[in-house]
Amino acid sequence: MWFILHLELLRGREVKVPKYKKVSRMATWLLPGLQIKRWFFLTFLGTFCLALGGAIVLDLHPINQSIEMVRTVAQKSPSSLTGSIVVFLGFIFFLLGWKKANSSIMDAIDPGDRAHLLETLYRRRKLNRGPKIVAIGGGTGLSTILKGLKHITNNITAVVTVGDDGGSSGRLREEMGVLPPGDIRNCIAALADEEDLVTELFQYRFKSGNGLEGHSFGNLFLSALCAITGDMVTAVKESSKVLAIRGQVLPATLDDMRLVAELEDGRVIMGESHIPEAGGKIKRLRTEPANLQPLEDAVHAIETADIIILGPGSLYTSIIPNLLIDGITETISNSRAKKIYICNIMTQPGETDDFSAADHVRTILDHSRYKNIIDAVFVNDSLPKNLALKYKAVNSVPVKLDIENLKKLGVKVVIKRLIEKNKEGLVRHSPRRLARAVYHWYKNSHHYKSVSVFNKENSEEHQFI
Structure with a gap:
């Protein structure tokens, strides 16, 4: 038994x-x-x-x-x-x-x-022996994969971008001078041991109230805790204890990062929230100030990682900003960990219009200045037959899989069903399928035989190219 x-x-x-x-x-x-x-x-x-x-x-x-x-x-x-x-x-x-x-x-x-009690204790003991995984990104993409990874291991570090300047995070950033807490909050909630009332409270967003409308409770909580403790790192650690999360969440830097996009038509767009709205093709992304210092804990986590994951998430506003920080990309390059990029399934209007999978990888490599920060790229193998009309309305199309161009970039291609089943025709990454795909590839790449983490429904083999 x-x-x-x-x-x-x-x-x-x-x-x-x-x-x-x-x-x-x-x-x-x-x-x-x-x-x-x-x-x-x-x-x-x-x-x-x-x-x-x-x-x-x-x-x-x-x-x-x-x-x-x-x-x-x-x-x-x-x-x-x-x-x-x-x-x-x-x-x-x-x-x-x-x-x-x-x-x-x-x-x-x-x-x-x-x-x-015993179920939790036993699971924690087993998950404590899992691989050390660092997931780098931001937005909903990072929190999505974290929800799956927490069922594979407790040794998770989420390195979160802090370039957000829109919505509740942007308001708190301008009014209180704190790092934008939104993406950090989502990652903490994603790693919470159980989706209980405290987690729901942390994610609650006020729908009315003078000065409160649009803010989430978690954002306000983190900002207040930051003011009490003196820095966002301590605030995040204390919040993580309240929600009993599996792993840790770290901002990529404590500096006041601002994103700047140079478009091919010559325009220069300031601010993360304004970049997708500009309606032009991005030539280059940079930060102000240019020389950002990485968080030491984040660098250490990357140095000791077994697996490093980039994505999924917005290419220019969630993934690349982390790679523009001095020391982050260099540490990834020097790491002996397996390095994975999870490619988006659909193009993102205003950022990756008409991008193929190889275009995504090439853009990451060009901005990072290192060619060995991706060992494998994970791509989805199918789409729902009733693809939602909302994608066509905003000119969002499936990312083209150009295998030959990916091979020329020196990366392996892992083709796997990574989306959730739904009747609405929405394209959403499945947290469990993402985590299983990563774990399976990692074990295969080490030629390591162990008890599989896959259930019967998802026991089909990956396609390795």
Whole structure:
């Protein structure tokens, strides 16, 4: 039974600890990987040594007396009977002690959390051994993949762009002088252990109220916490504790980043929110100030990563801004991690009109100035037959897959179904499918045989090109 539970956890499924028998509930503490049994045993061993040492100090000769008592009993009664009685007493004492210890622990836990205690503990222990993954980006794309990655590993670092100057984030940035909290908030919520009431509160957006309308509670909370703690990094860490997130969320820089786009028609557009609205083809993206300093924690996470993921998300306003920060791209280039770019499925009006998959990769490489920051590009293999009309209305079309041009750029191509099923014809990346695709490719690239994280529905092989 416990082997099956282990497989279910690796597949990313929810595991329910059996509740139908008292013995089963007690036996769940014996589940491999909880790292509890060893401490129970150590406690027992310590108690035994204390008792034995005390008896020796008092010159009671406990070992000799115990051997003499056993010899005397053995001589006066059949060995089979004596052995059976000792085994029976040992079994009774063990069960009684285990039951009382279990009850004592459960009494100290809130009744609403008891049913999920062992499930959560077991999952955390297993996920703590997962690969170290750094996901770099911003917007909804980054939070989407984080929702899937948290079912693969707890060792996640989200490096978030801080160039946003629109909406609630832009207002708080101008009025309070804080880093834009919107993308950071979305990543914290995406990594939250459970989608509970606190997470919903963090994402709540005020629909009315003078000065409140348009703001999200999480944005206000982060801004207030930033003012109290003195910096956004500490504010994010404290907020992460409240939501019990899996992994960590870090801004790419603490500097006041402003995006500047140079268009092919000669215009220069200032501000992230204005770039897609400009209606021209982007020639070059840069930042003001030009020399931004990366967050040291973000650099360290990249240095020690097993997997580095770029995207999905807006090419010019979510992904590339992180690569314009001094030290970020260089560290990615020097890293021995597997480096993945998850290509967008549809073109984005005002940013990537008529872009192919190779155009996306080429633009990243040109802005980064390093040619080895992408090992593989992940592309979606199919689209819904009833593609929503809203895409045609804004001239958003599927990103063309030009395999030969991608090969010329020196990257591997992984073709996989990455979208969610829906009846509305909307094109949305599936968090679970993205995470499974990344994990599967990473394991295959290491020629590493392990228990698969895929369920039967998604067990088909990737196409490697």
